Amino acid sequence: MERYSRQVILDGFGTEKQKDLSGSTVGILGVGGLGCPAAMYLAGAGIGKLILVDSQSPEESNLNRQILHWPEDIGKRSKSESASWKLKQFNPDISVIEKTIEVNNHNIKETLGDADIILDCTDNFSTRMILNDYCINSDTPFIHAAVESWHGQITAIIPKITPCLKCIFPNPPPAKKVFPILGPTAGIFGSMQASEAIKILTDLGDVLSSKLLVGDIQYNQWDIIEIKKRENCPACKQDQMK
Ligand SMILES: [Zn+2]
Numbered sequence: 001m002e003r004y005s006r007q008v009i010l011d012g013f014g015t016e017k018q019k020d021l022s023g024s025t026v027g028i029l030g031v032g033g034l035g036c037p038a039a040m041y042l043a044g045a046g047i048g049k050l051i052l053v054d055s056q057s058p059e060e061s062n063l064n065r066q067i068l069h070w071p072e073d074i075g076k077r078s079k080s081e082s083a084s085w086k087l088k089q090f091n092p093d094i095s096v097i098e099k100t101i102e103v104n105n106h107n108i109k110e111t112l113g114d115a116d117i118i119l120d121c122t123d124n125f126s127t128r129m130i131l132n133d134y135c136i137n138s139d140t141p142f143i144h145a146a147v148e149s150w151h152g153q154i155t156a157i158i159p160k161i162t163p164c165l166k167c168i169f170p171n172p173p174p175a176k177k178v179f180p181i182l183g184p185t186a187g188i189f190g191s192m193q194a195s196e197a198i199k200i201l202t203d204l205g206d207v208l209s210s211k212l213l214v215g216d217i218q219y220n221q222w223d224i225i226e227i228k229k230r231e232n233c234p235a236c237k238q239d240q241m242k
Pocket residue numbers: 163164165166167168229230233234235236237
């Protein structure tokens with residue numbers, strides 16, 4: 001417990017909350033700019049099991065932000081393998097499962113079915129909408145974040161309670177092959193995904209549910225936007241029909 005002693009002494013935390021974390025499984029979909037810092041802090045916090053999912057391999061241009069991938073990984077291993085072996089060394093007490101797979105509607109349950117909560121660390125809305133549908137159907141909370149250049153956004157999506165991703169973005173933007181991104185932008189929002197997950201798992205603090213936090217670190221502007229369920233949202237409707 002020495003390893004976790006500085007968080008255990010947090011107000012309201014104690015060994016009980018630490019046990020909540022060690023008994024939890026968090027899925028991380030995308031082990032890139034958001035997923036690397038999120039996974040690092042969740043491993044440090046002692047989440048019992050992490051499932052790392054990514055179909056890609058590290059590339060040179062990833063290294064300004066994807067802090068778990070190093071030059072020695074390029075051409076040698078997938079992103080999930082690269083992150084997994086480092087996290088296992090960083091915290092040998094936790095279990096880290098790596099899955100080098102591109103998720104689709106058919107394999108997402110098998111890939112992430114064990115997760116109590118999932119972090120949306122992907123970089124495109126088509127994968128995010130697959131995750132959105134899966135989480136609604138399986139009643140799994142997920143933490144959405146997206147970043148570009150100096151700005152980003154984050155919200156916690158709790159099925160049946162909060163708006164879903166399709167309520168917020170009924171016409172999501174198309175994927176961009178190359179987009180500008182400063183490393184710390186991804187670091188900040190990925191770290192916040194980890195803290196939102198920890199808050200949900202320990203039932204501490206205020207979670208960003210029905211709230212979209214948008215932030216710009218170039219001009220230091222932060223805003224929290226209240227969001228509502230969209231009437232006739234095709235994704236939420238599925239949920240109501242169940
Ligand atoms: Zn919806």
